[in-house]
Amino acid sequence: MDEAEQEVENQHLLPPLEALKKASKNLQSNPISIIYNNYDISTAIEALLELGTKADPVISIDPSLFKLNQLLSNLKTLFEKLEKLQGYGLRSLLHRQITNYKISQIGYAMEAEIQAYVDQKNVQSFVKTMEESVEDDKKVKALMGLENRLGQGFDKQYQQLILRAKVFSFLEFMVCDSKFSNWVRDQAALAVLGLVKFNKDVFVGLVLMGPIVRALIQMGSSCSIQVLTGLVKIIRTPLVDDINGEIPRIISLLGSEDLSTKAAAMNCLLEIAILGREEVIGLMLEEDLIKKLMGVQRLEVGLQSNEDENGSVCAEEREPKMEESVEKFPFSRCVASFAVQVEVGEGLEQGEKRAFKLEILKRVREASVSDAEAATVVAEVLDYVSVVDRCTC
Template sequence: MEAAMEQSKNDLDSHSLLEFLEALKKASKDMQTNPIFITNDPQPSMESILNLESEVDTILSSDPNFFKLSQLLCNLKTLSEKLRRFQEHSLKSFFSRQITKCEIYQVAFTMEIEVQARIDKENVQNLVRTLEEVVDIEEEKVRVLKRFERRLSQGFDRDFQEVVLRGKVFAILESILCDSTRSTRVREHVAHTVVALVRFNRDVFVGMVLMSGIVQALIPMASCCSRQVVCSLVTLIRTPLIDEMGLRGEIPRIVSLFCSSEDLSIEVGTMDCICQIAYFGRMEVVESMLEKGLIEKLVELQRSTNGDNLIETHQSKEREMAVVGEEGERSGMEIDEIERDLPFAGCVARFSVQVEVGEGLGPAEKKEIKVEILRRIREASVSEAEAATIIAEVLWGSSP
């Protein structure tokens, strides 16, 4: 009980500190946003910072880590008093004011950097502390993960990266994602955070993903989110990740799981993932997918209620448009809606096109795979008419 109360107190102190730092950051940014030369007076923005002096004494004086920030605030106060002394209309006072304003701008700039560094450190510490809590408070974990992801989306920052690496954030994210007993919602947000880390700096975090068990943990997760994350990672890392997945037997596993869920969104996500793998994958990767019966599954999906009426619907829409041609123009939105309702219409051709326009195969390999795809289409089709229709789509969709 005492431990829980102490933790609650720490969280409250951390929250108050972050609020103070955010206010300080906003005030320092305002001093830089407003032009400071000639007629503009930085005093209003400075006063908003100096009004926080009581909080400064309470929060900063007790923590040696805030010594530099405390010094900057003292410098700002000194410059504020100095600026007040140069209010005469002489030429000397004019130049003295401009010099002092430049010094104020430099202090504000340095202060914003220092405050952001402190905010980043506090947020990362809070993230680590929250994620490592034994009690699985889902909402709080999701909240800190979203905040961390937003910070990553602001772009690369070497100092922030150093804080993340020192906090061993990636290892914590991996342990949560690989723990199937954890909340699915938390694991999904962790997965999105991993993608954000890779986008933040591929040079550092791609290697961590390749050496981790993250993709292996994502594949069995029966959710649309897990498929989207795998697809995003394949798009970002490309061939190195696909090669690693191939060595670990994960790509045939993805194909094996295809068509095993009743959730349409999961199947659509798996289809997107397979197409990305086909685009970047080498010859052996594409062959392994074909050997696992991918074309047969795609033919079955195209034959299903989620993919069998696209051509007929397009033709009927074209006939309707011809009839009402003089009554007004009809946008392509209706056909787009049909394609969303029938996500597997033309899916065999879609896969074939991804292979043919992709980066993983050479011209001779693409031709060899195309022949194999056509052969498997003929074998999987229930009639010559079905085979002819799908083959026509594949050939029509290929690049010249």
């Protein structure tokens, strides 16, 4: 079956199954709450059975949906039994509760059965698209579908599917091969992050042992560096130690003409600063990080000044909210932010933190274009760090 035929089949098959899955959730109610809240489960059952009848031509031709067909048949039998239990005696109430419980279990079983079937079809379709399609939009659509499914949370059966299909290998190949477009590589990188979030116990090792992390840094796009930052947050010190030699490349991205790439690089460096050991922080300072942060912060001040001049409300009259300020001016007080990350860093001793604070202040003075700028930034650093000191006492 070629790619076009596969897509047509999925369009024909998956919608009725998704409708059945959604309807099955309405059966998953506590039997006691059904009785005391007068929840009309009969309406939910009738709606689901009606959907089952419409989907029967699709379900009956696929042997792998035999169990789902059987569950629908069992549901119909239980529904008929429920309709006969209309009395209000203790015996009828007890039998109704037991029947309602069995119906709710069928609801859970149907949802799991449909999800497993849909997952299998989607993984097969994903592999086929990665192997045969030459169109970027189809690859990206498949990658986004994978990322969305991973975002629904851990599922042991789904994990087995993606491991058997060697999904990680496809993603690693696309991230690392420059023949693919940046669009495809960025989306593949996001799917890798999705896998690590899905089950870090399984996929962190694959990330650390493979070439993905260095490929992300070499790509140097806003998206790839955001993915790297996400990986640093999850894997923490082992990843920071692993990319020690690549930190100069990340710092160089602060000179990018693309604002989003510049911001992504800064956020990544701040995340590294909170986890880095003495040699990592020392390397960052030796690469003139403070001078470069001063440069982007100086650019930010110019942007803010221009907005104040062009805007209808001056800065004194309108203090922006913190979230708004960070979103519009991501480099505001970035030197102080870096100093704070070092101060609360997990990889440094107290003596090392004090030494680095003095070194940061020294480099601020050296990188400043005027005494006024130096005084302003030094005051920001000292204020931010002192607040951290008071909070940690």
